Amino acid sequence: MFDFLSDYDDPSLLGAFWVTVQLTLFSGVGSLIWGTLLAGMRVSPVPLMRGFATAYVNIVRNIPLTVIIVFTSLGLADIFGVTMGAPDNFELQGFRLAVLGLIAYTAAFVCEALRSGINTVPVGQAEAARAIGLNFTQVLSLIVLPQAFRSVIGPLANVLIALTKNTTVAAAIGVAEAALLMKEMIENEAQTVLIGAIFAFGFVVLTLPTGLFLGWLSKRLAVKR
Amino acid sequence: MTSVLYDAPGPRAKRRNVILSVTFFVLLALLLWWVWQTLDDKGQLNWALWKPFTESAAWTTYLLPGLANTLKAAALAMIIALPLGAFLGISRLSDHRWVRGPAGVVVEFFRAIPVLLLMLFANEFYARSTDISSAERPLYAVVTGLVLYNASVLAEIVRAGILALPKGQTEAAKAIGLRKGQTMTFVLLPQAVTAMLPAIVSQLVVIVKDTALGGVLLGFTELLNSRGTLAANYANVIPSFIVVAIIYIVLNFILTSFASWLEGRLRRSKRSTGAVLGAEDVEELNAAEVGGPHGGGAGKI
Numbered sequence: 041m042f043d044f045l046s047d048y049d050d051p052s053l054l055g056a057f058w059v060t061v062q063l064t065l066f067s068g069v070g071s072l073i074w075g076t077l078l079a080g081m082r083v084s085p086v087p088l089m090r091g092f093a094t095a096y097v098n099i100v101r102n103i104p105l106t107v108i109i110v111f112t113s114l115g116l117a118d119i120f121g122v123t124m125g126a127p128d129n130f131e132l133q134g135f136r137l138a139v140l141g142l143i144a145y146t147a148a149f150v151c152e153a154l155r156s157g158i159n160t161v162p163v164g165q166a167e168a169a170r171a172i173g174l175n176f177t178q179v180l181s182l183i184v185l186p187q188a189f190r191s192v193i194g195p196l197a198n199v200l201i202a203l204t205k206n207t208t209v210a211a212a213i214g215v216a217e218a219a220l221l222m223k224e225m226i227e228n229e230a231q232t233v234l235i236g237a238i239f240a241f242g243f244v245v246l247t248l249p250t251g252l253f254l255g256w257l258s259k260r261l262a263v264k265r
Numbered sequence: 266m267t268s269v270l271y272d273a274p275g276p277r278a279k280r281r282n283v284i285l286s287v288t289f290f291v292l293l294a295l296l297l298w299w300v301w302q303t304l305d306d307k308g309q310l311n312w313a314l315w316k317p318f319t320e321s322a323a324w325t326t327y328l329l330p331g332l333a334n335t336l337k338a339a340a341l342a343m344i345i346a347l348p349l350g351a352f353l354g355i356s357r358l359s360d361h362r363w364v365r366g367p368a369g370v371v372v373e374f375f376r377a378i379p380v381l382l383l384m385l386f387a388n389e390f391y392a393r394s395t396d397i398s399s400a401e402r403p404l405y406a407v408v409t410g411l412v413l414y415n416a417s418v419l420a421e422i423v424r425a426g427i428l429a430l431p432k433g434q435t436e437a438a439k440a441i442g443l444r445k446g447q448t449m450t451f452v453l454l455p456q457a458v459t460a461m462l463p464a465i466v467s468q469l470v471v472i473v474k475d476t477a478l479g480g481v482l483l484g485f486t487e488l489l490n491s492r493g494t495l496a497a498n499y500a501n502v503i504p505s506f507i508v509v510a511i512i513y514i515v516l517n518f519i520l521t522s523f524a525s526w527l528e529g530r531l532r533r534s535k536r537s538t539g540a541v542l543g544a545e546d547v548e549e550l551n552a553a554e555v556g557g558p559h560g561g562g563a564g565k566i
Contacts, residue, residue, distance in 0.1 A: 085271045085278070086285045092293065102470070102517035103510050106477035107489055111506050114496075119503055120303050158269060166269040176271065184269050205379040212481040219381050223482065226389040236386040244377045 044229050048221065056221035057242050063135070063207040063217060064246075067142035068200055074143055075150025082155055093151065100148040105209050108145050112137040113213040131216070138210035142203065149199045157192035158184060160263075190261040197254030201247045218242060304503060314501035318508055323495060331491025332512060338404060338479070338487065339472045342411035347465070349412065350419025355449060357424050368420075375417040381478050384410030388483050403486075407479035411472055418471075422464045426457035426542050463528035464542040470517045488512065 045053055081093035100108070116122040117137055124136035161184050169179045208219035222239045226232050274282060304310050317323035356368035375383070388406035391397050397405055430453055438448040480490035488509055496505040528543045 083268070083270055084285075085274060086282050086289065088286045088293075089289055092289070098518075099514055102474075102514045102521070104474035104477035104489070104513060106474075106481055107506070107510060107513065110481060110489065111510075114502055115506055119307050119309060120300075161269050163269050170272060180270065205377075208379040208381040209478065211381065212478075219379065219385065219482075222382060223385050226385065232386065232389050232393060236382070239382055240374070240378050243379060243382070244374070247377050 041231075041234070044225070044231070048225065051216045051221060053221065053238070053242075056216060056218045057246075059135070059215065059217040060204070060207050060242075061246070063138060063142065063210055063215070064200075064204045066139045067146060067207070068203055070139065070143035071146035071150050071199075071203070072196075074147035076154060078147055078151035079154035079158070082151060083158055097148045097151055100145060101152075103145075105141070105145045105206055106212055109138060109141040109209050109212050112141040116140070134210075134213050134215045138207075138213060138215045142206060142210070146199060146203050146206070149202070150196065153192045153195040153199055154188065156195065157188035160191045160265075161187045162265075187263050190258075190263055193254060193258035193261060197251060197258065200254070201251055204246055204250070205243065307503075309501070309503040314499060314504050317495075317499050317501065318504065323499070327491040327495040327498075328488070328508070328512070331486060331488040334404070334485065335473060335476045335487040338407050338411065338476045338485070339469065341408045342415060342472050343469060345408070346412045346416040346419055349416040351423050351454075353416060353420035354423030354427070355454075357420065358427060360445070372417040372420045375413045376421075378414075380410050380414045380475050381482065383413050384479055384483060386410075387413075403479055403483040406483055407476060407485050407487075410479075411475055414475075415468060415472055418468060419465070422461050422468070422542060423457065426461040426464075427453050429460060429542065430456055459531065461542050463524045463531065466520060466524040466527060467543075470520050473517060473520070474513070 049055075051059065078093045078096060081089040082097070084090060112122075113134065117124075117133065122137075122140075123133055124140065126132040126136060165183055165187075166179055169183045174182065207217060210217055211220040211223065214220065218239055222235060225235045229235060271278075301310075308314075353368050353372055356364050357372060359365045359368070384406050387409035388402060391402050391405055391409075392399070434452055434456070435448055438452045443451065476485070476487050477489040479485035480487040480493075484490070486494075492505045492509045496502050499505070525543070528541055531541045
């Protein structure tokens with residue numbers, strides 16, 4: 041029943057899912073960093089930075105991820121010459137461009153999650169902290185951010201799970217991940233339903249433990265108010 | 266101006282803010298200058314490449330039919346997914362385990378799977394098992410994928426909307442002798458639908474964005490796909506991307522604004538029960554929150 045799987049070795053089933061996992065991990069870390077920077081700008085006292093971050097979030101969230109990913113390939117790579125350090129290796133270039141596109145898109149959602157986390161910290165806490173003489177950095181690192189991060193683990197877990205599913209869009213620029221392999225398999229093999237079930241199962245295996253673990257963590261760490 | 270993060274600025278903070286502003290402005294200007302310069306080098310700023318958008322041909326041949334297909338797929342998906350989602354959502358609240366269980370499995374399953382996989386599967390399934398013509402197939406596949414995914418998200422919205430109603434509503438209905446079905450159809454559902462309207466409208470944004478998947482991978486001639494044909498004709502890659510992105514942004518911005526206007530209106534209105542599901546709740550529901558903090562993502566209840 042599963043004989044046909046051995047016909048695919050570049051990438052193999054596990055290889056394709058490994059690319060999916062890699063896309064998720066790299067884009068996850070990248071969008072956490074870029075999203076935190078954006079969130080920092082969005083709540084900063086500098087109007088220009090606030091304006092930039094607000095515009096970025098509102099614009100990027102309303103553009104389909106597919107448009108962004110296709111643009112990284114046709115626009116960034118072909119017109120702007122952004123080859124991500126791999127001008128001759130199209131496979132590597134496609135992977136890195138997909139990561140770039142996923143970071144650009146996901147960071148907008150990370151930013152919104154973090155901002156809502158900062159908003160959950162009562163102003164009185166910061167006032168109390170300032171009253172006992174803590175400076176800005178201390179207020180931020182000792183009082184506000186620890187509570188903010190603990191309260192947004194749940195929403196960030198949702199962003200990560202959505203990102204895992206969104207990595208399939210990389211198939212649009214030919215990155216050899218799970219969705220592209222599934223497309224190839226169901227076109228060539230007669231067992232549409234079986235193949236569909238295998239890939240569906242793969243994604244459930246990827247998202248279920250993430251959701252369970254981070255859900256458990258967010259419950260454990262939530263600041264009770 | 267006091268927030269959690271900073272106090273009203275004193276002289277030193279003011280100076281620092283000015284320095285930060287200037288640095289940021291310079292960086293941003295450098296970036297824009299590089300973008301402009303590159304576009305100029307590649308000839309993407311030539312008026313000839315932008316001119317098509319001022320004439321009707323580019324719009325009537327490529328963009329408007331593409332946009333029409335995008336909206337058609339989104340509207341069809343919404344219209345089919347809504348009743349299906351309501352049905353699944355109500356099933357999940359059933360008193361009978363044999364109804365509640367399977368509905369829960371269906372909802373969680375389709376939320377955990379990427380929409381693209383659903384579309385690809387539907388496309389191949391229609392090709393093999395039905396006689397839908399190959400010209401029509403992409404639309405059917407896109408709508409099927411969108412319906413399966415969004416029905417399960419809408420099911421959670423419906424469930425959250427019903428759970429958000431005050432308990433007294435059910436108790437009062439029971440007290441005047443309504444049966445379970447009557448309570449649901451005459452008392453709970455109408456109120457829940459009103460409360461859910463903003464969330465439903467913002468879900469449309471997600472659907473509109475997801476139609477673009479069909480354009481690249483199934484050959485569905487929606488907006489993004491039409492952009493490709495248009496750019497192949499006029500060789501205007503960057504201008505066409507910019508125009509298409511603007512169309513998406515404007516369209517989705519209108520939907521988001523409408524949703525928040527609706528939300529504000531519903532929150533103010535005297536007749537509502539105070540339970541309003543806004544756009545934020547949808548975002549929480551969109552990611553498959555498998556076993557998440559609220560047991561399947563019932564939002565902030």
